[in-house]
Amino acid sequence: MSVPFVVVSDFDGTITQHDMVVALTCQVNADNRALVDRINRRELDLKTGLSALFETLPSEDRSAYETFLAEAATFRSGYHQFQRVLSDAHIPFYIVSNGLDFMLDAVLGPKTEHGPERISNHARFDTEHIAIDWDYPCQPPCPGGCGLCKHKVVSELRDRHHAPVVFIGDGVTDVNGARLADRVFARSHLAQYLEESDTAYTPFDTFDDVLAALFQSTEVHA
Numbered sequence: 418m419s420v421p422f423v424v425v426s427d428f429d430g431t432i433t434q435h436d437m438v439v440a441l442t443c444q445v446n447a448d449n450r451a452l453v454d455r456i457n458r459r460e461l462d463l464k465t466g467l468s469a470l471f472e473t474l475p476s477e478d479r480s481a482y483e484t485f486l487a488e489a490a491t492f493r494s495g496y497h498q499f500q501r502v503l504s505d506a507h508i509p510f511y512i513v514s515n516g517l518d519f520m521l522d523a524v525l526g527p528k529t530e531h532g533p534e535r536i537s538n539h540a541r542f543d544t545e546h547i548a549i550d551w552d553y554p555c556q557p558p559c560p561g562g563c564g565l566c567k568h569k570v571v572s573e574l575r576d577r578h579h580a581p582v583v584f585i586g587d588g589v590t591d592v593n594g595a596r597l598a599d600r601v602f603a604r605s606h607l608a609q610y611l612e613e614s615d616t617a618y619t620p621f622d623t624f625d626d627v628l629a630a631l632f633q634s635t636e637v638h639a
């Protein structure tokens with residue numbers, strides 16, 4: 418079945434109002450704030466930075482982390498409606514996160530048949546502190562250092578669906594994916610980075626904004 422486009426959205430700070438990786442790791446250990454600042458200034462690559470953050474979280478407290486995430490996360494306005502419209506229109510929707518799978522599951526709940534696909538790193542709790550399996554490593558021409566390579570994911574999804582990729586994001590984890598995508602909705606740090614590198618994007622605040630922009634410019638037949 419041919420589709421007009423595929424939607425890829427970041428999770429932390431995009432679907433959720435706040436970055437839950439930052440919220441969780443700094444809640445457990447306030448010293449992590451300095452590490453987060455270094456990641457945002459791009460002094461540390463993401464893979465190195467994320468490993469360092471999660472290495473400070475004892476595995477045995479997993480259920481406390483899940484409770485914290487479920488209670489602390491708030492959704493960006495319009496998200497649930499956005500997801501329903503895409504599902505009704507049979508438009509493929511992927512949540513692509515450089516966070517960890519157990520975090521998405523804690524916030525979003527169990528995966529449903531019509532809900533978005535989830536692509537993220539895999540958390541392991543079989544060592545004293547949380548370890549990360551990186552299932553989507555960088556491949557050329559991505560400049561590298563992604564952790565989870567959104568560049569690779571965008572490229573694969575465009576090939577799989579033979580359709581343009583719409584990318585939605587807010588931060589440093591999104592830069593390599595956004596540069597490759599066919600259309601970008603950006604806010605916060607991502608908007609600044611794209612501005613600095615002269616990459617075209619549409620600013621957004623809520624998912625209602627994204628929905629209106631997408632369906633105004635594209636004929637979609639459900």
Ligand SMILES: [Mg+2]
Pocket residue numbers: 427428429430431436586587588590
């Ligand atoms: Mg983000």
Ligand SMILES: [Zn+2]
Pocket residue numbers: 554555556559560561562563564565566567568569593
């Ligand atoms: Zn990459």
